Amino acid sequence: MELDQALQTFIMESRELLEAMEESLLGLETFPDDRDAINAIFRAAHTIKGSGGMFGLDGIVSFTHVVENVLDRVRNGDVDVTGDLIALLLSCRDYIGLLVELIAVDSHAQPDSETESVGKVLLEQLKSYQKVNKLQPLARTTEKSQSRTSVLPHSSTVQSDNWHISLRFGLDVLRNGMDPMAFIRYLDNMGKIVHIVTLPDAMPLSLEMDAESCYLGFEIDFQGDGVDKEAIESVFEFVQEDCSIRILPPHSHIEEYTQLINDLPEDNIYLGELLVKCGSLTKKELEEALSVQETLRQEFSVEDAPKLGHILVEQGVIQPELVDAALGKQKVAKEHKAQESKLIRVQADKLDQLINLVGEMVIAGAATSLLALRTDDAALHESTSTLSRLVEEIRDSALQLRMVQIGETFSRFNRVVRDVSREIGKDIGLDVRGAETELDKSVVEKIGDPLTHLVRNSMDHGIEKAEIRLQRGKPAKGTVFLNAYHESGSIVVEVGDDGGGLNRSRILAKALEKGLVTANQVLTDKEVFGLIFEAGFSTAEAVTNLSGRGVGMDVVKRNIEALRGTVEIDSKEGVGTTVKIRLPLTLAIIEGFLMKVGSASYVVPLDLVMECIELNESERREMRGSNYINLRGAVLPFIRLRDQFRIRDKASRIENIVVVQYAGQRAGLVVDELVGEFQTVIKPLGKLFGNLKGISGSTILGSGEVALILDVPALVHRAIGMESQIVN
């Protein structure tokens, strides 16, 4: 039992560490030199490995061990942080997460063969970072090579009057929007490229070759009158993060060429020949260079080489703004930590039980108040009113316990957006707003999947390709945004994009073809866009023929409706699309408005009530037979609850209209009597009444009677629907 609990703690800690690891890895993409992030990632892996060992979780330990080794090399500067490495480490993180989740389900679980093979592939990929990098060059080693040559006995210089420039472009240079050819062209304008050799060798043949990665290297023999090293460096200034550049001035020492040959990833002999081909070295000079290399190898042991490289990086040129950014990061991390120590972990079911008890207390409190009102005891009145105020406060803070900020859910999408944008090859950023908006934990848990679906949809079909965007005068980089805010008792979550928008006529044509609408139906834009949520739209054909969308949107809609929410879509062609999800704030206790029809009591959520209007005799006569009134110049459709629920009690002499609003639409509910505000503990109706339209739950009044909670969205919809039918 003890061990079990400890294991639970391990699993929970691991999840947190993995989350922190992901955050830091994503941060590294922007600031590859962020020492703190690298350290944090290392620590996370280290801790998981360590605590995993305590439980004898060999699978996790052995895998994490390899990851930790690579991270250690990164930390020591032996391995450069590249986009590929980050992507690989993210996959490793996911894999460790997978192993942890397996343990969470069954502490003795062994990964199946499929999972294991994934692990093997990752280990294979990690291997290249464990060894190969000894020969891999680091950027800006030119100075180093110079300092090293000074130790050597003075020797001859090469004959060539030209500069020699070695370029090895990083994989991501194209994706970062830069074209290596443009730099070479520019260089050609500055002086004269006497000779250039293009190195295609790093390119994998066949399918692994990513057409958007750059695999090229160049050896350039460059002649520039009055051009200095700084000027040449400045040509490659924009690309220096993504490119290893080495510049040798005219008449360099042969040792410097030796060093160059040594530092470049290609085979030494092959390189030497390239240099000769380039005209930078003569045959004789090459032979000399290679022999110097032998001497060097004896003087400096092989292990020495990479270490020299990393000292350089540490002393090396780090821009001040990067330091500032790192400091900013540090501060955020500290605040994060301080917040963590203020939190207590509580079992979710304990919290649920508390909420249930508070619910019962609210009902019992209402009963007590009712009893007290029947007496004339003033002291008792006062005491019960204090009590009910306190109960209200307890209710609010108990519910508050379940509320979580949506930001945590949103932040997961950084990863989703990053991964998907790489997958589909579009440059897309994520813009998060309203992250501090709170909603019930149970809702947050269930909203993740629909949101993921919508975000993917936006990225895949919503956002156009870069050149179309540029044609339309939009920035090449697309934006997906997530937004959340409160609106009259609901929380609204928006998923939007600045993409191409929906094509109304195409959707309509498709819907006609599918028989979802008839040709003479008059539909608003919203209704047309809403059609993509219909099950019939989720065909592969819709993806290619339409401007996309509609894949599994019906599933999204169903998921949202299961949470008692609604979903609608706004779109402007060429400008973008926004999907609005509206969800109830909480699922347990609400502030209600109690009203009566005959002897039956009904409750609507107070937040949805706009106003109440008393109807006098003449007005009642006027509106007999119709379903709308004139409310200050606007048409207000209404529903008579008496008719709706077929209440046979004698009609009362007074009637009132309760004006409710949902999703920007108003409708009136005609009732007999207005009772007032009421603390409503929502009790589900049970399966038997699951299909009941217009009622969303029940509650118990202080007197012990049952009151039904009205499903306002459904009633508003019905009132407006009836009205427009008559008009048509």
Next chain:
Amino acid sequence: MTIHIEASNGVCRVRVTGEMTIYHAAEIKQELLPCFDLCEELEINLSEVSEMDTAGFQLLLLVKRVASREGKPLRLVEHSQATLEVLDLLNMVSYFGDPVMMPRTMH
């Protein structure tokens, strides 16, 4: 960008029209590589290539290298001005070994 592929008598004739740039690189790659499974010879007509960047150039390299690995001949024909300019800048005309018409203005 459009890509047109025609296979007859074991020869694939490919014509790329428009930009051979990063924006279409993945797409073009996907069209080109399967050609090697279809035929014994590949001919790429570059006359309609309006623009070529490093990504587009890399694709030519890829095709060339795959072709030599598979032992299948590759011909690049009717180079457009944009293509020639790239091959000339990177000194790769002789690497591909195809006869080209170098306009006078470029030298």
